[in-house]
Amino acid sequence: MAGRESLWNALTAPLIRQNPVTLQILGICSALAVTTSLATAFTLSVSLTVVVVLSAGLISLIRRHIPNSIRLIVQIIIIASLVIVIDQILQAWFFALSQRLSVFVSLIATNCIVLGRTESFARSNPPLLSMVDALGSGLGYSLVLTVIGACRELFGSGKLAGVAVLPLADEGGWFTPLSLMLLAPSAFFLLGGLIWAIRSLRPEQAEPPEFPPHETGEAR
Amino acid sequence: MADLGALFLRAMFVENMPLTYFLGLCTFLALSRRTEAAVGLGVAVIAVMGVTVPLNQVIYTAVLAPGVWAWLGMPDLDLSYLSLITFIGVVAASVQFLEMVLERYLPRVQATFGAFLPLLTIHCAILGGSLFMVERRYGLAEAAVYGVGSGAGFALAVVLLGAIRARLAYADLPAGLRGLGIAFLIAGMMSLGFSAFAEMAAP
Numbered sequence: 001m002a003g004r005e006s007l008w009n010a011l012t013a014p015l016i017r018q019n020p021v022t023l024q025i026l027g028i029c030s031a032l033a034v035t036t037s038l039a040t041a042f043t044l045s046v047s048l049t050v051v052v053v054l055s056a057g058l059i060s061l062i063r064r065h066i067p068n069s070i071r072l073i074v075q076i077i078i079i080a081s082l083v084i085v086i087d088q089i090l091q092a093w094f095f096a097l098s099q100r101l102s103v104f105v106s107l108i109a110t111n112c113i114v115l116g117r118t119e120s121f122a123r124s125n126p127p128l129l130s131m132v133d134a135l136g137s138g139l140g141y142s143l144v145l146t147v148i149g150a151c152r153e154l155f156g157s158g159k160l161a162g163v164a165v166l167p168l169a170d171e172g173g174w175f176t177p178l179s180l181m182l183l184a185p186s187a188f189f190l191l192g193g194l195i196w197a198i199r200s201l202r203p204e205q206a207e208p209p210e211f212p213p214h215e216t217g218e219a220r
Numbered sequence: 221m222a223d224l225g226a227l228f229l230r231a232m233f234v235e236n237m238p239l240t241y242f243l244g245l246c247t248f249l250a251l252s253r254r255t256e257a258a259v260g261l262g263v264a265v266i267a268v269m270g271v272t273v274p275l276n277q278v279i280y281t282a283v284l285a286p287g288v289w290a291w292l293g294m295p296d297l298d299l300s301y302l303s304l305i306t307f308i309g310v311v312a313a314s315v316q317f318l319e320m321v322l323e324r325y326l327p328r329v330q331a332t333f334g335a336f337l338p339l340l341t342i343h344c345a346i347l348g349g350s351l352f353m354v355e356r357r358y359g360l361a362e363a364a365v366y367g368v369g370s371g372a373g374f375a376l377a378v379v380l381l382g383a384i385r386a387r388l389a390y391a392d393l394p395a396g397l398r399g400l401g402i403a404f405l406i407a408g409m410m411s412l413g414f415s416a417f418a419e420m421a422a423p
Contacts, residue, residue, distance in 0.1 A: 080305045081305065103355060109304060184411045185408045189405060
């Protein structure tokens with residue numbers, strides 16, 4: 001049985017040290033489209049975390065019974081069924097939010113984080129450890145989504161989760177919203193900047209140069 | 221006809237899959253280090269989307285859409301919640317089938333592009349294309365045009381990014397920005413450029 005130490009490690013490692021989004025470029029497909037406001041980013045984060053934890057748990061439970069040759073199909077079907085359930089729940093109780101998320105809830109099914117966790121970890125580890133590991137990855141993804149969603153909503157419309165934080169210039173305040181923040185390019189810039197920041201703080205994550213520049217010995 | 225042409229251009233430029241809807245970014249960023257790999261990926265995406273989107277349209281309107289079982293006396297039956305799982309199955313099967321056909325009849329093409337085909341089974345842009353097709357209620361012809369158009373848009377974007385990154389391989393970048401970081405910034409600038417198409421489309 002895994003000790004408390006390794007459980008804690010499995011939970012916290014994906015937060016920043018091995019964040020699935022910024023280090024392994026997994027699962028960014030859906031990560032950026034829904035981050036125009038904190039509410040949608042948060043909903044998608046919660047949905048993804050639930051799906052990844054449940055699918056890791058389920059697959060880990062039946063891991064000894066899945067034939068190796070059809071394991072990908074089995075995993076995809078389990079994940080897709082869970083995603084359908086989440087989608088139906090959102091449509092039933094949070095209809096306005098699910099309209100704004102449109103197809104992106106369904107696209108959790110093709111999110112590489114989910115399949116990556118089940119394929120690389122849950123398939124060969126006991127249920128509890130797999131679920132904790134999946135929770136860690138889900139939280140790492142949620143962290144990135146929430147940060148970007150908060151930035152875009154705060155600077156794009158002066159609000160945070162629908163509550164006005166910065167008084168808008170139109171309404172007598174001082175803040176002029178940056179409309180770029182609500183458009184697609186800003187998500188790329190913010191995520192690029194976030195990656196730059198994390199890799200500057202943790203230089204071991206930086207990629208080695210492909211063609212190192214010559215050391216000419218001259219002063220620059 | 222003019223409508224279909226407009227839809228093709230719209231799918232390719234205005235609603236560009238990776239740059240406007242952020243779909244298929246995983247492969248978009250991971251495989252654009254080399255221009256040749258980017259070209260291969262682009263061709264494979266065009267082929268798979270051109271096949272799966274119309275196929276899914278046929279399956280959806282014939283089997284899954286609400287009310288299609290009325291002739292069997294079940295007008296209330298609504299199977300549309302099964303569309304996600306069906307689409308994933310169709311995409312996986314088409315990818316496998318395409319691979320087998322290529323291997324049998326066009327082994328040289330298979331040797332060049334075959335490596336990218338399995339990756340496309342869980343490719344957000346391909347599944348997203350089918351889901352958008354349902355959401356916007358496209359007909360069969362529109363679905364085919366939309367599939368090829370968005371595939372072409374993806375190919376265009378990934379080849380452009382591949383070309384830019386191949387140049388940047390020689391640049392002396394800050395350590396934290398190397399690789400993924402700069403790729404995101406370039407993609408952001410390309411996305412800015414592509415948003416100009418949206419301005420052109422809106423009269």
